[in-house]
Amino acid sequence: xxxxxxxxxxxxxxxxxxxxxxxxxxxxxxxxxxxxxxxxxxxxxxxxxxxxxxxxxxxxxxxxxxxxxxxxxxxxxxxxxxxxxxxxxxxxxxxxxxxxxxxxxxxxxxxxxxxxxxxxxxxxxxxxxxxxxxxxxxxxxxxxxxxxxxxxxxxxxxxxxxxxxxxxxxxxxxxxxxxxxxxxxxxxxxxxxxxxxxxxxxxxxxxxxxxxxxxxxxxxxxxxxxxxxxxxxxxxxxxxxxxxxxxxxxxxxxxxxxxxxxxxxxxxxxxxxxxxxxxxxxxx
Ligand SMILES: O=C(O)CCC(=O)C(=O)O
Ligand SMILES: [Fe+2]
Numbered sequence: 374x375x376x377x378x379x380x381x382x383x384x385x386x387x388x389x390x391x392x393x394x395x396x397x398x399x400x401x402x403x404x405x406x407x408x409x410x411x412x413x414x415x416x417x418x419x420x421x422x423x424x425x426x427x428x429x430x431x432x433x434x435x436x437x438x439x440x441x442x443x444x445x446x447x448x449x450x451x452x453x454x455x456x457x458x459x460x461x462x463x464x465x466x467x468x469x470x471x472x473x474x475x476x477x478x479x480x481x482x483x484x485x486x487x488x489x490x491x492x493x494x495x496x497x498x499x500x501x502x503x504x505x506x507x508x509x510x511x512x513x514x515x516x517x518x519x520x521x522x523x524x525x526x527x528x529x530x531x532x533x534x535x536x537x538x539x540x541x542x543x544x545x546x547x548x549x550x551x552x553x554x555x556x557x558x559x560x561x562x563x564x565x566x567x568x569x570x571x572x573x574x575x576x577x578x579x580x581x582x583x584x585x586x587x588x589x590x591x592x593x594x595x596x597x598x599x600x601x602x603x604x605x606x607x608x609x610x611x612x613x614x615x616x617x618x619x620x621x622x623x624x625x626x627x628x629x630x631x632x633x634x635x636x637x638x639x640x641x642x643x644x645x646x647x648x649x650x651x652x653x654x655x656x657x
Contacts, residue, residue, distance in 0.1 A: 375577045376398060378394035378401050379402040388504050391502075392502055392506070396505075399589055403498070404585040416487045416530075420484075423530070424618075445475060463545065467531040470488060471526065484530070494558060499515075500515070506601055519629060533621075551604040552592065553591055560584075562581075563620045576608075590604050593628060593643060
């Protein structure tokens, strides 16, 4: 069993339901929030259009390794990331958007607005966690104050294509992993497939309603709170029926680079170490 709560954003007690779910499972689902459903639909539509474009169009927006640490731009399937400890690349292509990054493809018009709305929601959710943890543990700084409101916080538009006839054995849409960042806000995907692992290593489907937002704790939040909110392993499994694409959109909220997460790491040191493990930053 996993006690992952759906939290009504307008419930006066929402901070406590949310905080308990994040503490117990590392995950929660937010419904009845203020982000426009039409906006979410429009952003999905524009990214569907982008991913349907020919490869030579998409490759104009290819990410560039020398561009800083979390690079913005397009990541084709051929260079998709490998989860820590896995030999197979995930079966997905994605685009990393941050407002400080390069200019977006012309067809992308609403993503910027959604990014800002999600970031505002993330800050509110972090104030809830600061309030929730307050009674239990003394944090170094209110969680909402460490958020990087620009370059490191990335909205990732993901396309998981229909599966080829011969999927490499063990290759998955997204292999089991924990998120590196502070918290993640994931707009409900267009198809099922997301699963979280409980303490007994059993997998559980996460089935958010359309337009709700799945929130999960990342490793940096765990490091910052001495493990009070733990990041939880999750994955995206391959469907039985392979002829559907799946789209999803996580916002990876990061702390500012110079934030001291613990005695061991600043946010920048922590991120560099993890990106090397994923093969997204060169090891030299
Ligand atoms: O596509 C999803 O539902 C989850 C994606 C995810 O976990 C990630 O990109 O870190
Ligand atoms: Fe993830």
